[in-house]
Amino acid sequence: MWALLLLATTALVFALPLAPALQELRRRTDVDPLPIDQEHACDVRHFARRFVALVERELAAIAQGTGRHLAAGYAVMGAGVFHAREDERRTRVSTRVLVAEGPLELPRNFSWLREVYGRHDVRGGCDARLRAVMAGGRLVLGPRAAVLRWAHARSVHALPDCVLLGRLSADEELVLEPGCRFTRIHAPTIVFGSVAVPGRTDRDDERRRALWRAPATAGPRSSALVAGRWVAQGDLEIPAGEVFRGDLVVRGDLVMRRGAGIDGSIKAHGDVRLEPGVCVAGAVVSTRSISAVGRCSVDGPIVAEREVRLGAGSVVGAAGAPATVTAPVIRVEPGVVVHGTVWAKEDGTISFADFVSA
Amino acid sequence: MALSLQTIMLALTVALLSIVAFVISYGVRHYRFTLNRLFGAQRHPYVDIDAACWPTLTVLVAAHNEEAVIAGSLRCLLAADYPPEKLTIMPVNDRSTDGTRAIIDALAQLNPGRIAPFHRAAGKPGKAAALKEATAHVSSEIIVVFDADYLPSRGLLKQLVAPFFDPEVGATMGRVVPLNVGTNLLTRLLDLERAGGYQVDQQARMNLGLVPQYGGTVGGVRVRALESVGGWHDDVLAEDTDLTYRLLIGQWKTVYQNRSECYEEVPESWGVRIRQIMRWTKGHNQALWRHGARLLFARGLTRSEKIDGLALLGIYAVGPLLILGWLLALALFYSSGMPLAGGALYLFALVSYGALGNFAAFFELAAATLVDRSAGKARLLPLNFFGFLVSLFAISQAMLNQMVAALLPRRELRWDKTRRYRT
Numbered sequence: 001m002w003a004l005l006l007l008a009t010t011a012l013v014f015a016l017p018l019a020p021a022l023q024e025l026r027r028r029t030d031v032d033p034l035p036i037d038q039e040h041a042c043d044v045r046h047f048a049r050r051f052v053a054l055v056e057r058e059l060a061a062i063a064q065g066t067g068r069h070l071a072a073g074y075a076v077m078g079a080g081v082f083h084a085r086e087d088e089r090r091t092r093v094s095t096r097v098l099v100a101e102g103p104l105e106l107p108r109n110f111s112w113l114r115e116v117y118g119r120h121d122v123r124g125g126c127d128a129r130l131r132a133v134m135a136g137g138r139l140v141l142g143p144r145a146a147v148l149r150w151a152h153a154r155s156v157h158a159l160p161d162c163v164l165l166g167r168l169s170a171d172e173e174l175v176l177e178p179g180c181r182f183t184r185i186h187a188p189t190i191v192f193g194s195v196a197v198p199g200r201t202d203r204d205d206e207r208r209r210a211l212w213r214a215p216a217t218a219g220p221r222s223s224a225l226v227a228g229r230w231v232a233q234g235d236l237e238i239p240a241g242e243v244f245r246g247d248l249v250v251r252g253d254l255v256m257r258r259g260a261g262i263d264g265s266i267k268a269h270g271d272v273r274l275e276p277g278v279c280v281a282g283a284v285v286s287t288r289s290i291s292a293v294g295r296c297s298v299d300g301p302i303v304a305e306r307e308v309r310l311g312a313g314s315v316v317g318a319a320g321a322p323a324t325v326t327a328p329v330i331r332v333e334p335g336v337v338v339h340g341t342v343w344a345k346e347d348g349t350i351s352f353a354d355f356v357s358a
Numbered sequence: 359m360a361l362s363l364q365t366i367m368l369a370l371t372v373a374l375l376s377i378v379a380f381v382i383s384y385g386v387r388h389y390r391f392t393l394n395r396l397f398g399a400q401r402h403p404y405v406d407i408d409a410a411c412w413p414t415l416t417v418l419v420a421a422h423n424e425e426a427v428i429a430g431s432l433r434c435l436l437a438a439d440y441p442p443e444k445l446t447i448m449p450v451n452d453r454s455t456d457g458t459r460a461i462i463d464a465l466a467q468l469n470p471g472r473i474a475p476f477h478r479a480a481g482k483p484g485k486a487a488a489l490k491e492a493t494a495h496v497s498s499e500i501i502v503v504f505d506a507d508y509l510p511s512r513g514l515l516k517q518l519v520a521p522f523f524d525p526e527v528g529a530t531m532g533r534v535v536p537l538n539v540g541t542n543l544l545t546r547l548l549d550l551e552r553a554g555g556y557q558v559d560q561q562a563r564m565n566l567g568l569v570p571q572y573g574g575t576v577g578g579v580r581v582r583a584l585e586s587v588g589g590w591h592d593d594v595l596a597e598d599t600d601l602t603y604r605l606l607i608g609q610w611k612t613v614y615q616n617r618s619e620c621y622e623e624v625p626e627s628w629g630v631r632i633r634q635i636m637r638w639t640k641g642h643n644q645a646l647w648r649h650g651a652r653l654l655f656a657r658g659l660t661r662s663e664k665i666d667g668l669a670l671l672g673i674y675a676v677g678p679l680l681i682l683g684w685l686l687a688l689a690l691f692y693s694s695g696m697p698l699a700g701g702a703l704y705l706f707a708l709v710s711y712g713a714l715g716n717f718a719a720f721f722e723l724a725a726a727t728l729v730d731r732s733a734g735k736a737r738l739l740p741l742n743f744f745g746f747l748v749s750l751f752a753i754s755q756a757m758l759n760q761m762v763a764a765l766l767p768r769r770e771l772r773w774d775k776t777r778r779y780r781t
Binding site for chain 2: 017018020021023024025028029030031032033034036037038039040041042043044184186226227228229231233247248249251264265266267282283285287299300301303304305317321322323324326340341343345
């Protein structure tokens, strides 16, 4: 009897973990494949496009009479200043989707918990808080305005100290003033700071063109050619004015002194410091941080796993040849131009403060 | 006589303890990976590159009698978000006897300039040989390889190509996701296994700067890197593992992109599954034989890369050693000789590597379901033990066959493709 009892107890102990398994096998509560968005294409304008399509559909339904239940969620106006309802004026909050057929002006210190859609220009007041805004023309965000999810326009000008969470994109140009904070921004041309700062000059561009005409050196000192790339074990310093052709891999820190150039891409397992006038014809990648001190030119993507700092006068990418700057933290001085995308996974800021230029 | 028996017992005990240490080391490795995936810093440095001058790209789609699935794969690639002037889709039709060729040609005709078929009527059999011949006709900077049953999303090509802006990157690998999960118990168990392997194992190796593996599909290769390490080798069973190590030894890195996901079909019958894992075992062991020593003495690699690289190559040795360890422990426990300690030592050995060695893998799978937010699948984990046993014996048999085959005259490799189920 004891043997039977022991056998039964052992069987129970072995069978117990199988009970939930057999139950799941029978009930099939979780049999779907991991969801993959087959249409996902990392398009920064995806939300904006989807929103416009939705709004046009719903407005058409309202106009036809089939979408009467939707009408209460919309505030449709012509052109001019947004006029809030009594309850909205009291709370300074609107929960309706605002659609303006003409140029739109938004009042200051107001919150829109739904999207704002202007078919022409949109001008936001200071301290406005917008969930999302779409402008068919030019979008101006007043000082200290906040965008929570996304904004898109033909061109965008964010005045000082705006907080731009989510995505900000423009079809032509995007200008961000000092003090702005951002995460993901994209435009054919992104200008950081519109006020006059010691930025890039025509002399810089001429120097860059002359750099590529200059004779290249054989390769960086203390590096070896491995499978077509220059590989340096440990730290590397490239002297001022030196130019070489080919990709470069550095196992430690890299410093490129004033006016040096690489006709290729760079990968460093340490910090990268590019001094004024440095030109890189390819990408710059670091497992740590990248500092382009000032008036540098990088044609390809800039990728760092800690921080990127771009000094005044630096240019990333070119018109018609976009590039991406990506890092958890990105600090940009006014006077920088990027053609393409700047994506700060944690925090992006535009400021003169705490950036040491050489 | 008594002395020699004692010596034998001692030797067997040392062997057992060595096996225990070996298996525990893998257990620790897997625990480390899982804890890193759950609590460590995650590395996805290249996934945010969305604006760039994209390099020229050729997508090779390997196809041998794939009439059931090839059209779907090619249509997905035609819809891909990649500059059309820089993209060439090249289906590699390797001596198909079904309607594969006709389907490819029809799609090429409908999409002039987009699809460049490569039809192979003769030559050495095998995927690697087919890719090798096709690559000779490729003039682009990057190659991405898909199997014919894969359904890439619109943004997948850019995601797989983005890491190549890093001049150190020689290959990229995305995550393979089973589509036919709900078919039967086997597919559900394999879904768990894939989740653990990619979501936890590969990503942890990427996080820790170790050796992510190029998997031969849903992955890209830099043509310059490929040429620098001798191109595709058509005399190997696992061209993906072989290439990973040749690139690593040549100081090219492989990057794993966890968010670059693509659907695939997993085997729906145990017979197909067993053949698949036997093929992987032989391929891995072949790579271990060819590259193990070279890896140890390669220049330009960190110590961690060498150790993890060797551990990865030796992964299919764990199973047979596990069986051997069980047998040794039981034999020593029930024998009368106990040279080092009491029978408790053998029990301890059995229990310890059972707990750490085996359970580490299950911990990994459970963590994968947690990260994937599919907790329901974790309930099936106890059933994975049976799948584990099947794999264990299949791997051991494959290893035995391989050792025997090494003594026999060489036979020609054949394309041992996995059966397709989609209609």
